[in-house]
Amino acid sequence: MMTALTGTPGTGKTTIAAIFTARGIPVVSQKETMGPHILEHDADRDTDIIDEDAWVDAFVPMEGIIEGHLTHLLPADRVVVLRCRPDILAARLRARGYSEEKVQENAEAEALDAILIETLEVHPEEQITVIDTTDQSPEQTADEIEAFIRGDAPHSLAVPDWSEYLGRRV
Numbered sequence: 001m002m003t004a005l006t007g008t009p010g011t012g013k014t015t016i017a018a019i020f021t022a023r024g025i026p027v028v029s030q031k032e033t034m035g036p037h038i039l040e041h042d043a044d045r046d047t048d049i050i051d052e053d054a055w056v057d058a059f060v061p062m063e064g065i066i067e068g069h070l071t072h073l074l075p076a077d078r079v080v081v082l083r084c085r086p087d088i089l090a091a092r093l094r095a096r097g098y099s100e101e102k103v104q105e106n107a108e109a110e111a112l113d114a115i116l117i118e119t120l121e122v123h124p125e126e127q128i129t130v131i132d133t134t135d136q137s138p139e140q141t142a143d144e145i146e147a148f149i150r151g152d153a154p155h156s157l158a159v160p161d162w163s164e165y166l167g168r169r170v
């Protein structure tokens with residue numbers, strides 16, 4: 001079974017991956033699988049542009065967890081969408097040294113439910129669970145994800161309403 005761990009940058013994917021690794025549950029990062037599909041490096045945005053369709057088409061489904069903000073596009077059996085309230089997300093990204101432009105862009109995408117909407121276009125609802133990390137510890141989030149993967153917790157599509165953050169700086 002393959003589980004995709006996705007979410008807007010700053011929602012906690014890397015932090016959760018580190019917790020799983022420490023617990024002896026290996027996590028593969030999407031970056032490790034994208035090498036052959038990098039088209040160019042966008043120096044201004046410090047990010048690689050990848051051929052997403054070619055990456056998805058070539059992806060050989062694996063056992064375990066794959067982490068990254070595009071992994072919901074993969075043929076995963078389950079998808080965990082991490083969420084974070086836009087103003088808290090902005091604070092996390094600023095602490096990481098992101099430019100203000102990238103902070104606002106990601107906070108807006110989170111307020112718009114952008115990744116969740118994409119996930120719903122690719123996967124049936126029962127494969128998807130949404131976890132709001134705003135007010136909980138990374139350990140708690142990792143516990144919830146483990147329970148969902150084991151089949152001990154039902155999926156949840158409880159979507160927070162962050163529309164008040166739309167169209168304004170956070």
Ligand SMILES: Nc1ncnc2c1ncn2[C@@H]1O[C@H](COP(=O)(O)OP(=O)(O)O)[C@@H](O)[C@H]1O
Nearest residue numbers: 009010011012013014015092133136137138141
């Ligand atoms: N419940 C939580 N789950 C995951 N990360 C959290 C949580 N609460 C706070 N954080 C913090 O949010 C930040 C998330 O950053 P990171 O894991 O790099 O996100 P991503 O990989 O999604 O870009 C970290 O500083 C982490 O400590």
